[in-house]
Amino acid sequence: MINTVTEHAGGAASSAGNLPGVATEPNFAITPKISGDGSREGELLEISMGPHHPSTHGVFRMDVVLEGERIVKLKPVFGYLHRNHEKIAEGISYLGSMPYTDRLDYFCSLTNNWAYALSVEKLAGLQPPERAEYLRVITAELTRLINHTCLIGFLVQDMGALGTPLMYAFREREKILDLFEALTGARMMCNYMRFGGCRVDLPPGWLEQARRVVDNYPRFLDEYESLLTENEILVARTQGVGVLPARLAINAGVTGPMLRASGVDYDIRKVDRYGIYDRFDFRVPLGAHGDVYDRYMVRVLEMRESVKILQQAIRGLPDGPIMDAKAKLRNFRPKAGEAYGRIECPKGELGFYLISDGSPNPYRYRVRPPSFINLTILEDMCLGQKVADVVIILGSVDIVLGEVDR
Amino acid sequence: MDEGLRSELSKQGIFTITLEGLYNWGRRSSVWPLNFGLACCAIEMISASMARFDLARFGAEVFRPTPRQADLMIVAGTVTKKMAPQVVRLYNQMPEPKYVIAMGACAISGGPFKQGYNVLKGIDRYLPVDVHIPGCPPRPEALIHALMTLQHKIDGQRLAGPDRPRHLRAEAPSEFVIPRFGAHDLEPPQHPDVWQPPAVIRGES
């Protein structure tokens, strides 16, 4: 539907129930282009991309105003997968929320579990034993591998590759999901971490199979890269597109590979040194330009670093218990207080802010979602780009709607 | 027709089938799903169409992005109240004959998020569902099993008679009421022709 958009007045309070002076309409005040004799040049086209669209990563809607093919204004609309996770968590116990954290970023369920377990351990003063920490690192880095591989597959599919790299990515993902299923019992919703350690120990033969998968991974990455990294279509479509300057990225709270592609050296594994990451030798890849190609390359290089961490962790896995002896499984009531714990999940900084009032249920349970906050500057990156580029830029932000909307 | 006669003829190169069987065989071997994933179950749906589980060998190769070209809507994931009008609108845009598979616990009844204020407790409140797949998320094999169940269902549909399917009956509706956003909830909270709360027989509690 074509709307002739001339000027929109700034938001007017219309419906009752909203407080006066608060906008209900998006503020689309645009300065139209005036030609020589004072008349308006061209017309602006307002379209809604989503919530059902072949290239959105879930039910996400963008209201864009176009001038020809170029974006003049872009307002994202959220909430189509708002599943009330925070409200539900106030009604169930701390451990009861653990399966719900799987479903936040449903691609990487084990890192979500770790972030939540870390926050509760900060709140209650628990310390997992060494073997549990190693298992956590191994599962988290395997999760990082599947996330980055499949994300590159989705990004390239949005560019029109119609599924071939995605098929390769999902082939590798299935191998790692076999490992997860053998360890935790489920392919996707693993529910593996507990407050003070991990739920079960490794079954026999798991470590050898993991070692085989990890040792074969660099060969798969070489195959993947030989198809993509110097592919002229990829290079032409992604270099210079969606540039994010470093200062804006820091101020907008962007984290994860998007931030590092803009050149900011901030990886929570190195900054907070949570878990036992300070024992492993790995580098943090940084980009120089902050465009989509840099985000793609940062993810490829991060996968290679993850393989290095995995090889070190599998070699150094000690024996021992997997749960803190002080951890209480029943009647878990942490002392009244609050805690904020965060980890570097594959999408960025995933944090959990918990307030306890001494009862078995949390008083306030807040998820700090990286995908949601990385979308703050979606409009800034897309202004002046073409419609087809918007889809690629959205793909490079790496959103998962379960986390954006919670 | 006698099965012995049929196999004798087929050995000679003569294949026999009823018109109904031919019509249904064509329809059920080329069910084209709508590219419609909402949440976590969508990832298992994508896995089912990838190399290991391969939905393509059942005829569901092409996932169409537009509802006008699809005849199966796999509702994979939680339907929230904000998204529900769009789901019903998409269903209305699909041409007959159309089928709905409710994949996962969330699409059947709200699932683990049932107590949410923004969660629709099952897509069958607004749409008629043909196959339900339990699971959170259901394995890709379960999705394949559901597709085969749907194919059996299509095989058993008659061309004429009182029990013929909806798309051959002129008076059956093919478009359903789209809910509107109310002040506190969707209006109407469920479609009375499509869903009535089933009677549950309870003991003395």
Add this chain to the structure above:
Amino acid sequence: METLEQIKARIEAALPGAGLRLIPNDSPANQPSLLVDNAHAVAVASFLREDAQLQLDYASNVTGIDWPESVRKEKVKVKKVIDGVEKEVEELIEKKRPGFLEAVYHLYSMTLKQGPVILRLRTENRSDKAHLPSLTAVWRGAELQEREIYDLFGIVFDQHPDLRRILMWDGFQDHPMRKDYVEPDDYEYEPTPHDKVLEKAKRHYASEANR
């Protein structure tokens, strides 16, 4: 990084008159926070961002919290005259704390790799005076999170560039994360109800029996 007391002292030296209060945190996490009064919030935020020793340029998390009105009973020793003799007696007095809404900001520094510093802002009450200054001009990352707090809690952020509902639809009338929110009643079919769900489902049993 310096302790929160030192930071508080330096802010008070730089911005005299800013009403700051240290809120302790009893849990082993050891993350106390700084309560700032609303009039000076933007100034304190700018100071924290520009200060050379702190450089808190990254607002990681912005949370809303609902604290409804609460009554706390405290045992207090009171001198009373009983039978002509002055004695010290323990009495139970009720302390009423009015309700308010709160916004909590977790701040980190990406340049100096330190943090967190936690700021708290409180509204005056939960109904008509639920206004707070928006810190989006200082940290752009707070933009979407403050919109979410407005949507789910009802705190109005003044000078926010685009304050409208973000997760619920525009015509929605309540603020769902508040503790006194009543959700819509669509619990007609519950195969295994228990606890609170049983209460909600029982309201529909009578009509079921009539079917």
